[in-house]
Amino acid sequence: MSENKFVVAQDGDIEDGEAIKIDRAITGADDDIAVFFDNGEYFALNDTCSHATASLSEGWIENGEVECPMHSGRFCLASGEVLSMPASENMRTHRVVLENGDVILYPGVPAGVKA
Amino acid sequence: MAAKRLPSTGSVAETPKGALHRPTGIHHNFEVAGMVDSTSGLVDRAIFTDEGLYQQELRRVFAPSWLFLGHVDQLKKTGDFFTTFMGEDPIIVSKGKDGEIRAFLNSCRHRGARVCRADYGTTKNFTCTYHGWTYDLEGKLSNVPNVAGYDENFDTADWGLVEVAQIDNYKGLIFATWNPSAPELPDALGGAKYYMDAFLDKDPEGTVVVGGIMKWELDGNWKLAAEQFATDWYHVNMSHASALMVLSPTGKGPKSEIANTPGRQFHDEQGGHGAGFPTHPKSRFDAQKVHEHYDYGFLRERLGDATVEGPMTTGHGTIFPNFSYLPINGSIRIWHPKGPNKMEVWAWTILDKSMSPEVREAQRLYNLRTFGPSGIFESDDGENWSEVQSISNGFVTNSVALNLQMGIGSEREDGVYPGTTSELYSDAAGRNFYRKWAQLMDTPAWHEEPNE
Missing domain, CATH: 3.90.380.10 (Naphthalene 1,2-dioxygenase Alpha Subunit; Chain A, domain 1)
Structure with a gap:
């Protein structure tokens, strides 16, 4: 797994409160992955909201949470935990780190786990 | 609990009409079959807004249907009553001296005011506050002030409160209908x-x-x-x-x-x-x-x-x-x-x-x-x-x-x-x-x- 990593952006490419979407065709993961930049930290979650079909990379990002742009379900960026109905399933997290100005995504490696 | 109608009270159809008759077309009935497509699951939004359709609903949906009035627990003893509506018609539901529950149109037969303005309570009779016509718990017209002013054709028996056609309860829930031929x-x-x-x-x-x-x-x-x-x-x-x-x-x-x-x-x-x-x-x-x-x-x-x-x-x-x-x-x-x-x-x-x-x-x-x-x-x-x-x-x-x-x-x-x-x-x-x-x-x- 440790070999499966991607430089998805340079620090500064993603503005605060924004996110980018990494296509599953690039990572080989089973879903697109949203990489968020919120208050100086990077986070990554599966991109497709566990409730319906929305892209969380297009969601509202604030205070360590992302709110789905479609039905307003909310998730913790760090843990993927669901915080608000109508969503009821947690989101899968992925490890993302900043090294020497590179934003590095480890698809399939849960956040908080060393690659 | 089928309705027991006393001779003193009447159904809508039995109320004296004299020479009154309504002109044809005073109530216009729209054909609404084209406004509800239950096969395709489509509903015309005008059924929620049109005043004419609303009036037709009162005549053809509410008047013929069994409508909920209240719970038997609201009437514990003789004289207990509560008021409600059937469609927009004001209704008194009361417990008579015989223990029967009856439902009447809450409108004086004289000039039409409500004979009961309270939401609920216990009473001996229902007295209209306009001229004082008084009805007993069974809806019978029991007093008319200055009754001597009416001629010999006036019979209080013709002027009881108008009673529903059928009343019954299902496991405590009281329903009534104006429709004599309702199932x-x-x-x-x-x-x-x-x-x-x-x-x-x-x-x-x-x-x-x-x-x-x-x-x-x-x-x-x-x-x-x-x-x-x-x-x-x-x-x-x-x-x-x-x-x-x-x-x-x-x-x-x-x-x-x-x-x-x-x-x-x-x-x-x-x-x-x-x-x-x-x-x-x-x-x-x-x-x-x-x-x-x-x-x-x-x-x-x-x-x-x-x-x-x-x-x-x-x-x-x-x-x-x-x-x-x-x-x-x-x-x-x-x-x-x-x-x-x-x-x-x-x-x-x-x-x-x-x-x-x-x-x-x-x-x-x-x-x-x-x-x-x-x-x-x-x-x-x-x-x-x-x-x-x-x-x-x-x-x-x-x-x-x-x-x-x-x-x-x-x-x-x-x-x-x-x-x-x-x-x-x-x-x-x-x-x-x-x-x-x-x-x-x-x-x-x-x-x-x-x-x-």
Whole structure:
């Protein structure tokens, strides 16, 4: 797994409160992955909201949470935990780190786990 | 409890008319078959806004149907009464000296004022405050001030309060109709009785009213509310997200398997009634004390496993046209029509007689907080109905059909829940509700002259 990593952006490419979407065709993961930049930290979650079909990379990002742009379900960026109905399933997290100005995504490696 | 009509009171048809007759066409009846397409699941939005259709509803939907009046517990002894409405007609329901429950039009036969202005109470008679005509508990005209001023043709026996054609109760719920040829109440309730029993028949001793009747006015056509309680579980996780979250132990809403529970939805093709319920055992909507009060083994034996695992979890129901209920928490309500754009909601809490006062109080407060006038669920629903109504009079808005297409073709007999059922998330009972509505709207009612 440790070999499966991607430089998805340079620090500064993603503005605060924004996110980018990494296509599953690039990572080989089973879903697109949203990489968020919120208050100086990077986070990554599966991109497709566990409730319906929305892209969380297009969601509202604030205070360590992302709110789905479609039905307003909310998730913790760090843990993927669901915080608000109508969503009821947690989101899968992925490890993302900043090294020497590179934003590095480890698809399939849960956040908080060393690659 | 079939109606006993005394010689002193009359049906609408028997009231003296003299030489009065209404000109042909004073009531214009629209043919509405083209406004409800129950096969395709489409409804014309004008059925919620048009004044002419509304007047026709009062004549052809409300006047011929069995309508909910109240609970037998509201009338304990002779002289007890309460007032309500059937459609927009004001009604007195009273307990006579013979112990019979009767329902009368609350309008003096002289100049038409109400003869009772109170919501409920105990009385000896009903005296009109305008000129003083007085009626006894059985509706008989018992006193006319200056009766000597009328000639010898005047007979008080002709001028009793106008009485409903039929009155009956189903397990404590009193219904009445102006329609002399309506099927008897149990037949009119039809297949819905099984689903109503999940809340009316848990206790061999029956049910009681706990607390008073909560009454509030709402912008919105009455059908929006009646339809939702018949058919709509679809709105729950979206509309009630915040309420479900506050009530959940985690603050984040029910677990996924409960939030996305399976379930069934029933509709009575003949009567237009509908009911839906989840079948997840933890999908419950009552105070913890109520849950602890029940002996589910006893209830399984009394009403069957399917009832306990289905309509007794939680859910919703509408008895056509405008009586709705929430089976598990005992919230019952009527959506009184007040013009096409307004309704008045009257809501009761009905609980088992053998519950302790403490358990009853817990559920009364639970209902007040959830489905009272400012209840956290009720206000979500009211907001939706008023929102829909507030824009419905826009010409273009009004011209665009509404969609009730979920679950088309899913209607079947499932071998577990009696009658025709569909999925929990379905518009089947809604399509049936509007089909029944259109059928009544296009059928001359009992009060219409043959050819009118």
